[in-house]
Amino acid sequence: MELTLKEIHKSFGDNHVLKGISFTARTGAAFALLGRNGHGKTTAIRIIMNIFSQDSGNVLIDGVKNTESKVKMSYLPEERGLYAARLISEQMVYFGMLKGLNKTDAKNESKRLLEKLEMEQHFDKKLNTLSKGNQQKIQLAITLLADPDIIILDEPFSGLDPVNAQVMNNAVVELIEKGKIVVFSSHEMANVESFCDEICIINHGQIAIAGNLAEIKRTYRRDRIGIIPEDGNSIALHEKIKNFDGIKNIIENKGECIVTLNEPSLKDKLLANIVNNNINISKFDVLEPSLQEIFIEKAGVVNESV
Amino acid sequence: MNQFKAVLGFEFGAYVKSKGYKIFTLIMIAIALLGGLIPNLISNINFGGGRERPPVGIHDLNHVLSDENLNAFIGEGAWVRMDISNYENIEEELENETYAHIFMVDGDEYTVILLGSAAMTFSFHTYRELARETHLAAVFTGLGQSPTETSQILNTIPEIDLVLVGRDLTQSFIIGYVLVFVLYFAVMIYCQFVTTSVVREKSTKTMEMLVVSVKSIHMMFGKVFGVALAGLLQLVAILGATAIGLTLFGDGLADIHEILGMLTFADVAPLLGWAFAFFLLGFFSIAFVSAGIGSMVDKMEDVGQANMISTLVMVGSLLIAMTGIATPNSSLMVAASMIPLISPVIMFMRICLVEVPVYQIIISIGGSVITILLLGVLSAKIYRAGVLMYGTKPTIGNIVKSLRKA
Numbered sequence: 055m056e057l058t059l060k061e062i063h064k065s066f067g068d069n070h071v072l073k074g075i076s077f078t079a080r081t082g083a084a085f086a087l088l089g090r091n092g093h094g095k096t097t098a099i100r101i102i103m104n105i106f107s108q109d110s111g112n113v114l115i116d117g118v119k120n121t122e123s124k125v126k127m128s129y130l131p132e133e134r135g136l137y138a139a140r141l142i143s144e145q146m147v148y149f150g151m152l153k154g155l156n157k158t159d160a161k162n163e164s165k166r167l168l169e170k171l172e173m174e175q176h177f178d179k180k181l182n183t184l185s186k187g188n189q190q191k192i193q194l195a196i197t198l199l200a201d202p203d204i205i206i207l208d209e210p211f212s213g214l215d216p217v218n219a220q221v222m223n224n225a226v227v228e229l230i231e232k233g234k235i236v237v238f239s240s241h242e243m244a245n246v247e248s249f250c251d252e253i254c255i256i257n258h259g260q261i262a263i264a265g266n267l268a269e270i271k272r273t274y275r276r277d278r279i280g281i282i283p284e285d286g287n288s289i290a291l292h293e294k295i296k297n298f299d300g301i302k303n304i305i306e307n308k309g310e311c312i313v314t315l316n317e318p319s320l321k322d323k324l325l326a327n328i329v330n331n332n333i334n335i336s337k338f339d340v341l342e343p344s345l346q347e348i349f350i351e352k353a354g355v356v357n358e359s360v
Numbered sequence: 361m362n363q364f365k366a367v368l369g370f371e372f373g374a375y376v377k378s379k380g381y382k383i384f385t386l387i388m389i390a391i392a393l394l395g396g397l398i399p400n401l402i403s404n405i406n407f408g409g410g411r412e413r414p415p416v417g418i419h420d421l422n423h424v425l426s427d428e429n430l431n432a433f434i435g436e437g438a439w440v441r442m443d444i445s446n447y448e449n450i451e452e453e454l455e456n457e458t459y460a461h462i463f464m465v466d467g468d469e470y471t472v473i474l475l476g477s478a479a480m481t482f483s484f485h486t487y488r489e490l491a492r493e494t495h496l497a498a499v500f501t502g503l504g505q506s507p508t509e510t511s512q513i514l515n516t517i518p519e520i521d522l523v524l525v526g527r528d529l530t531q532s533f534i535i536g537y538v539l540v541f542v543l544y545f546a547v548m549i550y551c552q553f554v555t556t557s558v559v560r561e562k563s564t565k566t567m568e569m570l571v572v573s574v575k576s577i578h579m580m581f582g583k584v585f586g587v588a589l590a591g592l593l594q595l596v597a598i599l600g601a602t603a604i605g606l607t608l609f610g611d612g613l614a615d616i617h618e619i620l621g622m623l624t625f626a627d628v629a630p631l632l633g634w635a636f637a638f639f640l641l642g643f644f645s646i647a648f649v650s651a652g653i654g655s656m657v658d659k660m661e662d663v664g665q666a667n668m669i670s671t672l673v674m675v676g677s678l679l680i681a682m683t684g685i686a687t688p689n690s691s692l693m694v695a696a697s698m699i700p701l702i703s704p705v706i707m708f709m710r711i712c713l714v715e716v717p718v719y720q721i722i723i724s725i726g727g728s729v730i731t732i733l734l735l736g737v738l739s740a741k742i743y744r745a746g747v748l749m750y751g752t753k754p755t756i757g758n759i760v761k762s763l764r765k766a
């Protein structure tokens with residue numbers, strides 16, 4: 055299954071929010087839709103969910119327009135909100151029925167999902183008796199009711215403690231393994247990087263970069279090497295290697311020396327020099343840019359004038 | 361249809377299970393059941409701290425006023441003869457409640473002395489009649505009539521037969537008058553439920569979860585029908601308790617009992633039927649307006665502002681109905697009874713007062729039904745567009761903008 059956006063344009067009055075964005079998310083892989091606040095992510099999601107329509111372009115699910123497709127989609131909005139004073143059981147059954155389940159199935163499905171999220175003991179409680187993080191898990195459970203094929207999660211990890219984040223993490227991994235299309239929108243790059251194979255960064259309503267994350271990383275110069283000395287003394291290591299050929303600069307960072315080479319091809323020569331000089335090291339690694347670095351480069355202040 | 365049923369059930373449950381709904385219903389049922397006992401209770405409680413009402417002072421040195429007349433007009437034991445010249449400061453005597461007020465007769469001059477603060481509740485008519493009768497008695501006596509003959513002449517009142525042609529609307533007017541107010545308040549209260557529900561969904565961001573799960577038309581109609589059902593249940597419970605209360609304990613309400621005693625079920629049933637129909641028409645048309653405007657408000661404290669338009673419409677319709685109560689077939693009343701939104705209250709009032717031509721009732725109901733459907737669709741569109749509208753005020757311009765976005 056494929057979810058494809060083709061040349062989507064959307065304006066609100068004079069504000070041209072989306073300027074021809076295109077991307078594809080596929081079954082069995084998590085897709086990250088990234089961008090700074092107010093640059094068009096949520097508008098794109100709302101168009102996918104058919105909350106409102108685009109001015110031009112198409113949203114296709116396996117080639118069929120989203121407005122005509124029978125594929126089940128579900129959405130966890132960034133803004134959290136449910137009926138605080140109602141029982142969790144009531145509102146889960148309610149949402150289940152809205153998504154097409156009968157009452158019995160909605161109840162069973164709700165219990166199953168709560169069990170998966172380690173929340174089954176809260177089934178008959180009122181929502182406002184739970185912590186913010188647990189309320190968020192309830193909202194995720196509601197999002198997953200009726201076994202949707204495409205799941206869009208807007209900031210699913212915000213406000214979660216590490217334990218709850220791991221529970222949420224496991225649930226999302228299971229969805230990906232079950233062959234669902236999972237679209238993430240998040241500012242927590244470490245989480246996105248651990249999940250997502252495909253990314254799309256929207257900047258000022260345009261695609262700044264899109265594609266396979268590993269391939270994107272490989273397009274960057276592989277001229278940075280991380281070296282950790284065996285004895286942990288990065289200052290001494292710095293002194294020993296600073297005069298080797300081909301080194302542009304060295305930065306010490308938490309017991310590690312980050313070496314930038316004049317050319318990526320010089321890394322073999324650097325390693326040979328280290329070995330020939332009997333310098334003991336525990337790690338010699340080509341450093342790739344993190345997603346955070348890519349994001350800042352593509353959607354950061356540098357591109358503000360785009 | 362399943363989504364509609366799910367929303368209806370959820371909204372109905374939300375109200376019926378809420379503490380506020382239960383407490384209000386129970387209190388109203390208790391008042392309705394025991395209301396008939398209140399006049400008896402009040403009459404048995406002496407609110408004057410043990411003091412009785414002071415007597416009326418009668419200054420009548422020449423005994424022009426007969427004891428019989430004083431008993432008949434003021435009441436036995438409610439008056440006492442006195443000489444005003446015995447008192448230096450009569451105002452102080454009245455303030456001290458030695459006398460309720462003083463009635464003076466001096467020759468052909470009749471005077472009532474009372475405190476200014478008591479003037480609002482004073483019945484001048486009683487003393488005018490007493491003075492007239494006393495004066496006429498003196499005249500008849502002067503003409504040679506004996507006191508007995510004079511009394512017979514003055515107490516002879518010819519019988520007047522009342523012949524009514526057509527439907528007697530006296531009782532239905534009273535019942536209708538009450539039901540118009542019930543209808544007005546019921547529509548206002550239950551429409552506020554709808555607005556509050558929509559604004560709460562918007563303010564808690566639940567709306568965004570809902571618009572992707574349910575068609576907004578199902579959402580809006582389910583919500584409004586759910587509240588209507590809860591409202592009807594409450595009204596039936598309160599009206600039923602009122603009927604039971606009047607049957608069991610209505611003796612204390614002599615006037616109402618007299619009217620109700622004259623009414624048969626056949627008299628009341630059509631009015632209740634019309635009240636039921638116009639409640640639904642009024643509620644649905646105003647509820648969709650409230651819900652549409654409520655979709656544009658994102659803070660609970662702005663609920664009042666969201667209700668302003670619907671409140672103005674309802675108050676306007678009640679004012680027109682009350683203004684035209686004496687002239688139910690005036691051009692204003694006829695026209696207003698066929699204008700959607702305000703027609704339910706006014707047409708119901710007219711039906712209680714006069715025989716309304718059937719075609720006017722059909723136009724009124726038909727217009728309301730079409731308006732309800734149109735408003736339902738429009739409010740559903742605004743509800744969906746409401747997801748985008750945060751920080752906006754429910755102005756006409758913003759309503760139009762939201763409809764364009766929908």
